[in-house]
Amino acid sequence: MSDNTPQTDEPAGGETADPTNDDMLVETDVAAATSGSTAGATPDPVIRSRDLDVFYGEEQALDSIDIDIPENRVTAIIGPSGCGKSTFLRCINRMNDRIDACRVTGELSLRGKNVYDDDVDPVALRRRVGMVFQEPNPFPKSIYDNVAYGLEIQNIEGDHDEIVEQSLKRAALWDEVSHQLDSSGLELSGGQQQRLCIARAIAPDPEVLLMDEPASALDPVATSQVEDLIEELAEDYTVVIVTHNMQQAARISDKTAVFLTGGELVEFGDTDQIFENPEHQRVEDYITGKFG
Amino acid sequence: MATNNEIEGFGRVSRTIGTVFRYLLLAATLVGLVFVTILLVYVAKDAVQPLTADPAWHLTFFLTLVVPTLAAGAYAYRESVEALRTGVFSVGFVVVALMFSGGAAMIFVDIVEPLTWLAFLLALAVPTAVTAAVVSYDHRVPFAAQFLATVAAFYLSLFGIPGPLGSLAGVPTLVPSLFDFVAGLPLAPAPWLMMAGTLGPPVAYVGSQYVAGDRDRRAHVLTGAAVLALVLAGGALGPFAGVDPVPGVVVAAIGLAPPLVYTAGTAANRPTERTGLVVPATIVVGSLVGAAATDALGFAGPQSWVDWAFLTGSHSSTAAEAGFYPAIGGSILLMLTVAVLAFPVGIGAAVYLEEYAPDNRFTRIIDVNISNLAGVPSVVYGLLGLGLFVTYLNQPPGTVLLGGATLGLLILPIVIISAREAVRAVPEDMRAASYGMGATKWQTVKNVVLPRSFSGILTGTILALGRAIGETAPLIMIGAPNVKYSLPAGLSEAASAMPLQVYAWSSLYASDGFYEQAVPAGVVVLVAILLAMNSIAIVLRNKYQSTE
Numbered sequence: 028m029s030d031n032t033p034q035t036d037e038p039a040g041g042e043t044a045d046p047t048n049d050d051m052l053v054e055t056d057v058a059a060a061t062s063g064s065t066a067g068a069t070p071d072p073v074i075r076s077r078d079l080d081v082f083y084g085e086e087q088a089l090d091s092i093d094i095d096i097p098e099n100r101v102t103a104i105i106g107p108s109g110c111g112k113s114t115f116l117r118c119i120n121r122m123n124d125r126i127d128a129c130r131v132t133g134e135l136s137l138r139g140k141n142v143y144d145d146d147v148d149p150v151a152l153r154r155r156v157g158m159v160f161q162e163p164n165p166f167p168k169s170i171y172d173n174v175a176y177g178l179e180i181q182n183i184e185g186d187h188d189e190i191v192e193q194s195l196k197r198a199a200l201w202d203e204v205s206h207q208l209d210s211s212g213l214e215l216s217g218g219q220q221q222r223l224c225i226a227r228a229i230a231p232d233p234e235v236l237l238m239d240e241p242a243s244a245l246d247p248v249a250t251s252q253v254e255d256l257i258e259e260l261a262e263d264y265t266v267v268i269v270t271h272n273m274q275q276a277a278r279i280s281d282k283t284a285v286f287l288t289g290g291e292l293v294e295f296g297d298t299d300q301i302f303e304n305p306e307h308q309r310v311e312d313y314i315t316g317k318f319g
Numbered sequence: 320m321a322t323n324n325e326i327e328g329f330g331r332v333s334r335t336i337g338t339v340f341r342y343l344l345l346a347a348t349l350v351g352l353v354f355v356t357i358l359l360v361y362v363a364k365d366a367v368q369p370l371t372a373d374p375a376w377h378l379t380f381f382l383t384l385v386v387p388t389l390a391a392g393a394y395a396y397r398e399s400v401e402a403l404r405t406g407v408f409s410v411g412f413v414v415v416a417l418m419f420s421g422g423a424a425m426i427f428v429d430i431v432e433p434l435t436w437l438a439f440l441l442a443l444a445v446p447t448a449v450t451a452a453v454v455s456y457d458h459r460v461p462f463a464a465q466f467l468a469t470v471a472a473f474y475l476s477l478f479g480i481p482g483p484l485g486s487l488a489g490v491p492t493l494v495p496s497l498f499d500f501v502a503g504l505p506l507a508p509a510p511w512l513m514m515a516g517t518l519g520p521p522v523a524y525v526g527s528q529y530v531a532g533d534r535d536r537r538a539h540v541l542t543g544a545a546v547l548a549l550v551l552a553g554g555a556l557g558p559f560a561g562v563d564p565v566p567g568v569v570v571a572a573i574g575l576a577p578p579l580v581y582t583a584g585t586a587a588n589r590p591t592e593r594t595g596l597v598v599p600a601t602i603v604v605g606s607l608v609g610a611a612a613t614d615a616l617g618f619a620g621p622q623s624w625v626d627w628a629f630l631t632g633s634h635s636s637t638a639a640e641a642g643f644y645p646a647i648g649g650s651i652l653l654m655l656t657v658a659v660l661a662f663p664v665g666i667g668a669a670v671y672l673e674e675y676a677p678d679n680r681f682t683r684i685i686d687v688n689i690s691n692l693a694g695v696p697s698v699v700y701g702l703l704g705l706g707l708f709v710t711y712l713n714q715p716p717g718t719v720l721l722g723g724a725t726l727g728l729l730i731l732p733i734v735i736i737s738a739r740e741a742v743r744a745v746p747e748d749m750r751a752a753s754y755g756m757g758a759t760k761w762q763t764v765k766n767v768v769l770p771r772s773f774s775g776i777l778t779g780t781i782l783a784l785g786r787a788i789g790e791t792a793p794l795i796m797i798g799a800p801n802v803k804y805s806l807p808a809g810l811s812e813a814a815s816a817m818p819l820q821v822y823a824w825s826s827l828y829a830s831d832g833f834y835e836q837a838v839p840a841g842v843v844v845l846v847a848i849l850l851a852m853n854s855i856a857i858v859l860r861n862k863y864q865s866t867e
Contacts, residue, residue: 122755127678154757164748167771177756180766227756 103280163220165212218249406598420574511564638832656723665734701796716798737779
């Protein structure tokens with residue numbers, strides 16, 4: 028399977044990325060130069076994996092994943108339960124390190140730097156890659172302190188009040204909470220809590236935003252609010268979202284990766300193409316609901 | 320016929336066994352509680368002797384106190400359950416706060432001079448301020464320099480140059496420590512003013528935060544000023560009420576101000592619970608009216624063995640004159656020592672085992688052994704204290720420090736286990752969120768795990784302290800005196816403790832008088848102090864559960 032993915036992926040990625048992204052490439056170069064990254068001038072994908080295997084003890088969770096995730100796009104990862112889509116997401120910011128039995132081999136690069144190199148500090152990596160979890164998990168602190176958490180721990184200089192306000196505005200939560208910044212984040216509704224978590228994740232201005240089924244614990248109204256928000260965030264962030272909801276993937280993503288049982292990446296390409304005309308019978312079966 | 324059958328046709332499934340099982344379980348739940356209650360009622364009856372009072376005395380208080388209180392409670396309950404709960408809580412708060420203030424007053428009257436206290440606070444406050452200043456420049460100063468500056472500040476302030484390190488090497492003190500400097504000042508304000516100066520501002524600050532919250536400055540200033548005035552009045556007006564200025568200040572600051580602040584906060588911020596305050600008001604007014612009435616009419620009260628003389632006197636050869644004061648003071652000092660020694664170590668171990676320790680065989684061996692240590696009989700810990708501290712380290716037997724260290728070792732496993740439970744109860748989500756934001760382990764522990772588990776840790780450790788306060792065997796083993804006639808003047812002097820004193824009254828002086836009078840009175844005081852301590856844990860736990 029893995030030898031098919033680059034074929035479907037390369038032309039598609041080139042077509043969508045090239046004509047629209049002239050101004051953004053400049054931004055990328057500036058960011059790369061200031062952060063001292065070795066990415067170079069070529070329009071590399073932000074996240075690139077080659078031959079990525081992940082094992083939990085003896086069990087293989089991901090099997091030779093090759094993928095190129097483009098900048099400032101929403102990339103959705105869909106697939107049935109247990110197909111390794113969350114595992115892949117957690118490889119990107121090395122949250123899997125916290126599981127003792129987890130072993131990773133192969134290459135997974137963020138802007139050309141393999142994040143599993145020995146000289147990569149996972150804490151520093153996570154400061155560049157924000158994450159939003161399945162269950163809303165605000166800290167039992169005030170709304171303000173929740174959003175400012177990343178600013179505090181990362182020693183980010185600047186006007187924290189201003190950054191908190193901007194982050195809450197971008198997370199479409201400001202109007203609802205501006206008068207109660209001192210009250211606990213746990214007093215908000217589920218959908219508000221998830222938007223608070225998104226505000227918290229974007230406050231330190233990460234390069235990539237990972238979302239692990241961010242709307243699965245929310246009601247339909249809150250879900251659609253979060254979906255709108257994700258589409259807006261893609262203007263400034265590279266968003267990778269895991270979802271088991273295919274309609275959601277079709278609605279909000281530019282690119283879609285389909286993982287199937289066994290931890291294989293079966294198909295990766297433009298969302299329209301995946302949903303309308305998938306190459307693989309197994310993907311079509313999955314998308315049309317014949318299995319999974 | 321057929322339809323009839325179908326309607327009735329579900330039949331019934333027998334639940335007899337299940338019902339029997341359920342009530343057996345209920346009985347199992349209640350049996351211990353019932354027996355302890357019976358015992359306590361029995362002991363309390365012996366200690367307080369309610370039947371020696373004039374029936375008219377009972378009737379008077381029934382009419383002035385019990386009936387109005389029940390009526391006030393019913394009134395509050397009709398308003399809302401919350402109101403009644405607030406009322407009952409404030410009553411308990413007054414009682415517990417007064418008991419704590421009594422204990423604190425004891426320490427400041429007989430053990431710690433107010434000037435020593437002031438010097439100690441200043442010697443801690445100055446380096447703490449230095450530390451805070453250093454930490455706020457955190458991006459510019461490297462950690463090692465920060466750490467050294469902090470340690471140096473504390474060392475200089477507490478010990479001077481060259482301090483104990485120098486005296487080991489035979490160098491005389493060149494620069495006195497801040498502590499010695501303040502303690503040796505030739506001119507010092509009156510002791511009660513020093514107490515008011517140290518206790519008043521913190522209580523006033525917390526009180527004004529509680530009452531005024533985010534509201535206007537005026538409410539803040541007013542509340543703070545009122546609390547300060549109350550504390551000063553405790554010292555200035557205390558002598559007119561027969562209380563010395565220093566205990567007057569302590570009781571006003573710890574015993575009166577917090578409950579008053581609580582009631583003021585309820586009245587100001589929670590209008591729905593305001594009606595609950597009629598309950599404490601009724602109890603206070605009812606008691607005063609009842610006391611005045613029985614006085615005026617000459618109805619004799621009960622011949623209680625728990626009275627002022629018992630609480631403030633020391634042991635005597637006759638049961639009727641025996642007092643509990645040195646034992647209470649000794650127990651309080653022991654508990655403070657235990658808390659200072661066992662809590663940091665126990666909480667540190669718990670955080671290490673839960674957050675840092677790798678999951679390997681070594682950790683699992685430690686795990687099992689901590690659980691085993693919690694079950695080791697206390698007398699064995701006494702033997703450990705005797706062997707380790709007295710025989711090996713040549714400490715004098717029976718001192719406060721020795722007793723505290725031994726009891727600290729005894730409750731250390733319990734502190735570790737309960738603190739681990741609290742740390743483990745922090746949802747994994749919270750840690751993941753923190754790590755996902757790019758926090759280091761230290762930042763996660765400091766910002767998320769400890770704040771979140773703090774009240775749980777405190778609850779467990781206070782309950783562990785409750786075990787220590789009732790221990791007798793280890794104290795006997797380390798040679799603590801059964802009977803002492805005064806409070807120890809410092810940590811390196813021998814002290815008695817409440818359970819030891821009760822043990823002494825029940826064994827060595829086994830005359831009927833001590834059995835019937837001093838022992839029940841001592842037990843009632845011991846249990847009351849234990850409950851006062853545990854009430855903090857209970858309140859914390861309720862608060863913790865309700866915010867989850």
